[in-house]
Amino acid sequence: MVTSTSKYKYITCDPEKCVGCQLCEYICSYTKTGEFNTYRSRIRTIRAEEILITAVACRTCEEAPCVIACTRDALTQDPVTGIISIDANRCDGCTWCIEACDFGAISINPETKLAEICDQCEDQEDGPQCVKWCPKEALELTTPDQRAQRSRHKLVKEEVLGS
Amino acid sequence: MYGYSGRILHIDLSNRKNWIEEKPESWYKMYIGGVTMASRLCWENIEVGCDALAPGNPICIANGIFTGTPVPVGGKYGIASKSPLTGMIGDSLSGSWFAIALKRARWDGVVIHGASEKWVNVFIDDDRVEFRDAAKLLGLGTFETEEAIREQLGDDQVRSATIGPAGERLVRFASVTNDGRQAGRTGNGAVWGSKKLKALSVRGTTGVSVADPQTLLKLSYDITQSAQGPYTSKYRILGTVTNMLNMNKIGLLPTRNYQEGTFEHAEEVSGERLSERYKAKMLACAQCPIACEPYSVVKDGPYAGAMTGIDYECLQAASSNLGIGDLRAAIKIIDVCDESGMDAMSGPVSISFAMESFERGVLTKEDFKCQKYPEGFEPNFGNAEAAVTLAEMIRDREGIGDLLAEGTKRASARIDAERRTETYKWAMNIKGLECPGYDARGLKTFSVGLAAGVRGGCHNRSAAYDPDIQGEVDRFSVDETRGRLASENEEYAAVYDTLPMCKFIRRCFTGKADRSGAWPTIAQLINATTGWEFGYDDVDLIGTRAHTIKKAFNIREGWKREDDDLPWRWKHDPLTKGPSAGHVVSDEELEYLKKIYYEAKGWTNEGLIPREKLVSLGMEDVAEQIGV
Numbered sequence: 001m002v003t004s005t006s007k008y009k010y011i012t013c014d015p016e017k018c019v020g021c022q023l024c025e026y027i028c029s030y031t032k033t034g035e036f037n038t039y040r041s042r043i044r045t046i047r048a049e050e051i052l053i054t055a056v057a058c059r060t061c062e063e064a065p066c067v068i069a070c071t072r073d074a075l076t077q078d079p080v081t082g083i084i085s086i087d088a089n090r091c092d093g094c095t096w097c098i099e100a101c102d103f104g105a106i107s108i109n110p111e112t113k114l115a116e117i118c119d120q121c122e123d124q125e126d127g128p129q130c131v132k133w134c135p136k137e138a139l140e141l142t143t144p145d146q147r148a149q150r151s152r153h154k155l156v157k158e159e160v161l162g163s
Numbered sequence: 164m165y166g167y168s169g170r171i172l173h174i175d176l177s178n179r180k181n182w183i184e185e186k187p188e189s190w191y192k193m194y195i196g197g198v199t200m201a202s203r204l205c206w207e208n209i210e211v212g213c214d215a216l217a218p219g220n221p222i223c224i225a226n227g228i229f230t231g232t233p234v235p236v237g238g239k240y241g242i243a244s245k246s247p248l249t250g251m252i253g254d255s256l257s258g259s260w261f262a263i264a265l266k267r268a269r270w271d272g273v274v275i276h277g278a279s280e281k282w283v284n285v286f287i288d289d290d291r292v293e294f295r296d297a298a299k300l301l302g303l304g305t306f307e308t309e310e311a312i313r314e315q316l317g318d319d320q321v322r323s324a325t326i327g328p329a330g331e332r333l334v335r336f337a338s339v340t341n342d343g344r345q346a347g348r349t350g351n352g353a354v355w356g357s358k359k360l361k362a363l364s365v366r367g368t369t370g371v372s373v374a375d376p377q378t379l380l381k382l383s384y385d386i387t388q389s390a391q392g393p394y395t396s397k398y399r400i401l402g403t404v405t406n407m408l409n410m411n412k413i414g415l416l417p418t419r420n421y422q423e424g425t426f427e428h429a430e431e432v433s434g435e436r437l438s439e440r441y442k443a444k445m446l447a448c449a450q451c452p453i454a455c456e457p458y459s460v461v462k463d464g465p466y467a468g469a470m471t472g473i474d475y476e477c478l479q480a481a482s483s484n485l486g487i488g489d490l491r492a493a494i495k496i497i498d499v500c501d502e503s504g505m506d507a508m509s510g511p512v513s514i515s516f517a518m519e520s521f522e523r524g525v526l527t528k529e530d531f532k533c534q535k536y537p538e539g540f541e542p543n544f545g546n547a548e549a550a551v552t553l554a555e556m557i558r559d560r561e562g563i564g565d566l567l568a569e570g571t572k573r574a575s576a577r578i579d580a581e582r583r584t585e586t587y588k589w590a591m592n593i594k595g596l597e598c599p600g601y602d603a604r605g606l607k608t609f610s611v612g613l614a615a616g617v618r619g620g621c622h623n624r625s626a627a628y629d630p631d632i633q634g635e636v637d638r639f640s641v642d643e644t645r646g647r648l649a650s651e652n653e654e655y656a657a658v659y660d661t662l663p664m665c666k667f668i669r670r671c672f673t674g675k676a677d678r679s680g681a682w683p684t685i686a687q688l689i690n691a692t693t694g695w696e697f698g699y700d701d702v703d704l705i706g707t708r709a710h711t712i713k714k715a716f717n718i719r720e721g722w723k724r725e726d727d728d729l730p731w732r733w734k735h736d737p738l739t740k741g742p743s744a745g746h747v748v749s750d751e752e753l754e755y756l757k758k759i760y761y762e763a764k765g766w767t768n769e770g771l772i773p774r775e776k777l778v779s780l781g782m783e784d785v786a787e788q789i790g791v
Contacts, residue, residue: 016444019444019445019446019447019451019452019454020446020447021447021448021449021450021451021452021454022260022449022450023233023235023387023450023452026232026233026450027233027380029370030233030376030380033370034370034372034376035370035371035372036231036232036233036370036371036372036373037267037368037369037370037371038263038320039267039320039368040370046319050306050343050446050458050470050471050472051443051444051446051458110368133233133384133387135235135387135388135390135391135452136391136452136454
């Protein structure tokens, strides 16, 4: 199944900058639940080998597979922002969406047993809290195009101009 | 209660039982967490006078007050047992996701008693304790063990504190590792090995809540931002390895077993060179926004594939102090220590002891026979292959590695008894704990912090090299202020080791690292977490209590005044080159320093603690046992 996103913003992490401090996970779980608990975070750090560290949150796929997979139409995707919403009244925790997601961006709330996903802190005035808090500026809310543009700028500046 | 669950988990490995001890809030207000709560738990639970490797020596783990919250650099825990190296308190700290999982499992501390008949991996699954067979984990390196356990349990959120092959073989300076970070010093890994405890794993699913989350978040955010600026640039950019050239410049870089203080190849093993050639990435501990550890990778040469985090202390011990001018070899030696789970300071200092013993003719080529070199080899200073081989021999307790694994104090005593030699003159340890990369001969204030240090030859607990190096005092001479200075420095450091919070954050509260610049914010953080009303003096007392409980522990285990001493070399053998040449700490100076240090502490001339002093600190039960 093709999962690609070209127009929506999503939160992405730069593995070169991420140091694995997990502050994003604390602030996400606090923002959503009032407690500090990495099990309740919608963004998750992952570490493979000691130095390969990055964080993953929902990547707002176009024609999101999780939405398609849900047998109860509990997941919907906003056509403008691409943000996925989960209707707690419809969700029954079957986890088909988790299997459909290539990125492991969906988690099960250990108490309600229902699915949860990053909503880019739509309800927060200053936007995604994890992006705000990351001390290494490894996280950003961006579209793939903007991300590519910045990589090209960086390439020119560093490699060509040598700055 | 906020900040604490009020519960200590006791586990008996002999009978495979566990029970909960509830502690009152007043107890937490006194001992807080980290090395101090761990030392207090050790005071409460040890079989007095036991051997460090006997079942009566408990493993005591204490969580941190800020662990599991966004308070930067607060994700740490403390561990304490009687040290197999010193016979005194062996307390150690580590930045740690393991501690965060423990906090979420709602345990403030864990005390492990007795010894297991078979190798075990104890798994704390929230409230449930499981004794899992560790047979499949034996022989695995520290990081490998963690990964294997995660696979066995099928959950990458499970965190483990583990020992490696060095701990399994009771190498006296074996360490405890979690998530690639070490509770490195004093030999806690050997205590675990003596109990056949291969790993302690935790899964915790409850969220951590605090009394005033808004205030805590605001403070944490500000400190986190401040930690990206100039107050931490030394740590963030190069890491503590920046000290290699700093120490060489003042003539105190340990070189060839502290024979010299300047190394002709200092540039080649500097932090700058490491950053240019081998650093892959700066890594951080749990909850840390600084990231001070240059994770370094060797890509070519005989040690290709060696990779680990490097800091000043292990780098000087594995390079200049071994006469080795090749960073690739130094990284390899440190990697062997980290992988096998042993102190990357005590390990290399045991190697430099062996090298000097060889160069002085006390040990010969034949003494170094091993599988790799059946004829033996010649470990001159600078012989990288010899140093790497010795690290492996110590890990495996092979050949002379078996003796060196006992630590320099015991190794030199045994050699001197058998061969009628004087290797004690270059056995660089204090109370049995190998010396750090700060040479007392050019740091006279620090010298009493070293000599009287409760855990032995340690720089971290004392931190009194600061006034010496900063030039606040004359580092080559002694005066009546030094006792008070050494006492104040160590009590300042102890506050951070107790919370715990990493000392590297100290400037980020207000820009000034002194008590007036740090204590007010720390008090606010404590109060926002717990709902208490701590003020400046309460924070100050944390440091005083820390040293008092540890000192009390030592006294009860048989400490004597003459144990506060310096290695022979620092008292009789001056450096001959460089800016710090020509100095020693004389016996008169040391005696004087001890006298004024005890005075500053409010202790007796014999270094014992008066009853009133203990009672004034709220430690009546301690006064009953050892107060004079």
